Amino acid sequence: MKRALTLGFALVAILAIALVAGRAEAAPAAKQDTSLVGAGASFPFPLISKWIPELGKAYGINITYSPTGSGAGISAITARTVDFGASDAPLSSSQLDACKGCLVIPWALSATSIPYNLPGLGGRLKLDGPTLANIYLGQITNWNDAAIKRMNPSLNLPDLKITPVYRSDGSGTTYNFTEYLSSVSNGFKDGIGFNTSVSWKAGVGARGSSGVTGVVRQTAGALTYVDVAYSIQNKLQFATIKNRAGKFATPGLRGIQQSLSQLPAKVTQLSQLKIVDPPAKAGNLAYPIVTFTYVIVPTASAKAADLRKVVYWAVTQGQKFGPPLLFQPLPKTVQAFAFREIKKIQAT
Amino acid sequence: MSTVTQDPAASSTSLERRGIPLGDLLFRGVAGAAALGATVLLGLIAWKVLDLAWPSITASGLDFVWTEVWNPVTDTYGALTFIYGTVVTSFIALLIATPLSIAIALFLTEIAPRRLAAPIATMVELLAAIPSVVLGLWGILVFGPWIAQHLEPWLESWFGFIPIFSGSPSQAGILPAALILTIMIVPITSAICRELFARTPRELTDGAMALGSTRWEAIRGVMFAYAAPGIMAAVLLGLGRAFGEAIAVTQVIGSSDSISTSIFAPGDTLGSRIASQYQGATTPLQQGSLLYLAAILMVISLVTNVLAQVIVRRFEKQRRAA
Numbered sequence: 001m002k003r004a005l006t007l008g009f010a011l012v013a014i015l016a017i018a019l020v021a022g023r024a025e026a027a028p029a030a031k032q033d034t035s036l037v038g039a040g041a042s043f044p045f046p047l048i049s050k051w052i053p054e055l056g057k058a059y060g061i062n063i064t065y066s067p068t069g070s071g072a073g074i075s076a077i078t079a080r081t082v083d084f085g086a087s088d089a090p091l092s093s094s095q096l097d098a099c100k101g102c103l104v105i106p107w108a109l110s111a112t113s114i115p116y117n118l119p120g121l122g123g124r125l126k127l128d129g130p131t132l133a134n135i136y137l138g139q140i141t142n143w144n145d146a147a148i149k150r151m152n153p154s155l156n157l158p159d160l161k162i163t164p165v166y167r168s169d170g171s172g173t174t175y176n177f178t179e180y181l182s183s184v185s186n187g188f189k190d191g192i193g194f195n196t197s198v199s200w201k202a203g204v205g206a207r208g209s210s211g212v213t214g215v216v217r218q219t220a221g222a223l224t225y226v227d228v229a230y231s232i233q234n235k236l237q238f239a240t241i242k243n244r245a246g247k248f249a250t251p252g253l254r255g256i257q258q259s260l261s262q263l264p265a266k267v268t269q270l271s272q273l274k275i276v277d278p279p280a281k282a283g284n285l286a287y288p289i290v291t292f293t294y295v296i297v298p299t300a301s302a303k304a305a306d307l308r309k310v311v312y313w314a315v316t317q318g319q320k321f322g323p324p325l326l327f328q329p330l331p332k333t334v335q336a337f338a339f340r341e342i343k344k345i346q347a348t
Numbered sequence: 349m350s351t352v353t354q355d356p357a358a359s360s361t362s363l364e365r366r367g368i369p370l371g372d373l374l375f376r377g378v379a380g381a382a383a384l385g386a387t388v389l390l391g392l393i394a395w396k397v398l399d400l401a402w403p404s405i406t407a408s409g410l411d412f413v414w415t416e417v418w419n420p421v422t423d424t425y426g427a428l429t430f431i432y433g434t435v436v437t438s439f440i441a442l443l444i445a446t447p448l449s450i451a452i453a454l455f456l457t458e459i460a461p462r463r464l465a466a467p468i469a470t471m472v473e474l475l476a477a478i479p480s481v482v483l484g485l486w487g488i489l490v491f492g493p494w495i496a497q498h499l500e501p502w503l504e505s506w507f508g509f510i511p512i513f514s515g516s517p518s519q520a521g522i523l524p525a526a527l528i529l530t531i532m533i534v535p536i537t538s539a540i541c542r543e544l545f546a547r548t549p550r551e552l553t554d555g556a557m558a559l560g561s562t563r564w565e566a567i568r569g570v571m572f573a574y575a576a577p578g579i580m581a582a583v584l585l586g587l588g589r590a591f592g593e594a595i596a597v598t599q600v601i602g603s604s605d606s607i608s609t610s611i612f613a614p615g616d617t618l619g620s621r622i623a624s625q626y627q628g629a630t631t632p633l634q635q636g637s638l639l640y641l642a643a644i645l646m647v648i649s650l651v652t653n654v655l656a657q658v659i660v661r662r663f664e665k666q667r668r669a670a
Binding site for chain 1: 418420422516519520599603605626629630631635
């Protein structure tokens with residue numbers, strides 16, 4: 001019996017030593033690197049994935065980012081369980097209060113496209129904001145509706161039910177899309193409003209960009225909204241959208257750039273970064289459903305120096321990784337705003 | 349005879365007295381800790397869910413249960429749509445799965461030659477091994493479109509006068525979700541039913557047939573009577589599975605915030621709403637309300653589980669008496 005006992009103890013001891021030794025061995029390797037943990041929006045995730053290895057090379061900073069959704073990112077940074085959060089929607093004033101000393105910094109810019117499934121259309125679909133709003137309000141239900149025909153006289157619009165498809169999960173794309181519809185349609189603003197998730201009146205929901213795209217692919221007559229990078233990667237046909245200049249614009253890089261032309265010369269607060277539905281003088285190419293996506297950092301952080309480096313790099317050098325993914329580089333005025341905000345990050 | 353039976357008992361007491369105190373103690377400790385751990389964990393989870401749901405519980409109280417609103421813009425929430433969706437999808441799933449499972453079980457125990465029965469039984473059970481997320485994916489890409497293009501138009505042409513079968517077909521909705529759930533619970537209930545039928549004493553059915561009843565009469569009169577409580581328990585187990593399933597349902601139910609009469613239309617269940625919106629919840633009230641949904645789901649699941657246990661216990665008692 002005693003032998004078994006000593007054997008047991010010996011085994012435990014060996015195991016413990018092995019564990020401790022293993023850790024000790026692992027520790028020096030991690031020492032020269034610092035690490036940052038982030039969580040939040042999935043919209044900029046393709047871009048952030050490109051940044052992570054570059055930042056590792058440039059500064060030796062290990063970044064882990066979980067694309068858990070804007071809401072989860074806001075919660076995580078509010079609870080300070082991560083070093084930075086990311087959100088496609090700017091924080092509301094109550095969220096900012098709850099976050100206690102958080103900075104919201106724009107770090108990427110993209111557009112929302114409107115893919116559809118209409119076989120045998122014979123051309124590219126044109127839509128305007130009020131019509132889109134009425135489709136999602138359930139007031140326009142058939143593709144041969146007069147409002148759609150008027151914009152697309154040359155197209156062979158079928159007698160087919162419209163199935164609007166929306167995101168069932170909270171999403172920055174939903175925020176961007178509903179913000180646009182609310183700004184062009186009072187009916188939409190009063191009936192539904194804008195948020196990362198809203199109470200839809202018509203259509204079917206699906207989870208994630210892949211979910212809504214899946215439904216659109218399988219359903220003739222369906223349309224939805226996804227970020228333009230996703231549309232292009234998946235070779236989806238998407239509509240051109242009428243801007244204030246009365247022209248039908250595509251969500252290409254030039255379309256996104258023109259929508260920014262009306263930003264103030266010096267951006268001093270976040271509310272000036274609302275860029276959906278820009279005025280007519282923005283230009284003929286201006287695409288009206290465009291959004292910034294934001295990083296959320298605490299003003300006081302133990303890792304302040306690393307955070308400053310990372311965010312600065314993201315809004316400067318990091319921007320050049322954007323265009324292949326249809327993220328438009330940040331304009332100078334927004335960069336300047338970001339610089340001023342970055343300076344406020346202080347070490348604790 | 350008596351000395352033989354006494355001997356092992358005596359030796360076991362002496363063994364006990366001699367000790368193995370360490371091994372015994374260790375075993376007791378580990379087993380006890382595991383049991384205690386599971387119990388404490390359940391308590392902790394229940395407490396935490398209630399704790400996190402508290403903002404919503406204090407804000408809307410029991411009204412939450414029968415309010416048919418889910419509006420993150422105005423920050424007002426209620427659970428009725430999701431309770432309705434959970435109950436209706438699970439009910440339809442059971443309605444189809446129960447006779448189907450009994451039929452499969454009967455085929456495997458009574459009709460199929462043994463050479464065929466074993467592989468078929470394995471295949472049916474393997475159906476349960478498909479991860480729910482894969483089943484949901486199949487629902488989006490294959491099953492849902494098939495339902496929208498073939499099943500729902502057919503149902504409408506024959507039963508369209510009943511409101512629940514009217515309305516425009518949709519590849520995401522209550523019916524596709526219910527059918528996916530059916531596929532998920534059939535393996536469970538059919539496996540239990542098969543076990544029940546196989547355990548029915550042969551002499552009972554043989555006796556019935558000797559008295560002149562046909563095979564079907566013997567099955568109906570003897571086997572079903574013998575297995576009925578067990579079948580009930582199996583059905584309730586399946587129900588528990590259906591209530592709790594979230595991911596596969598999220599993928600095919602279409603996520604609506606209000607109740608529609610038609611089962612073709614999108615709806616939502618408690619589990620699926622939590623799965624789809626918890627990560628994106630922005631306000632404390634929305635998070636609280638999602639946890640309130642979780643609490644309701646836990647209560648519903650608890651009640652069905654307890655019910656299943658009560659029935660199984662009664663079944664055991666009956667069988668012992670028989």
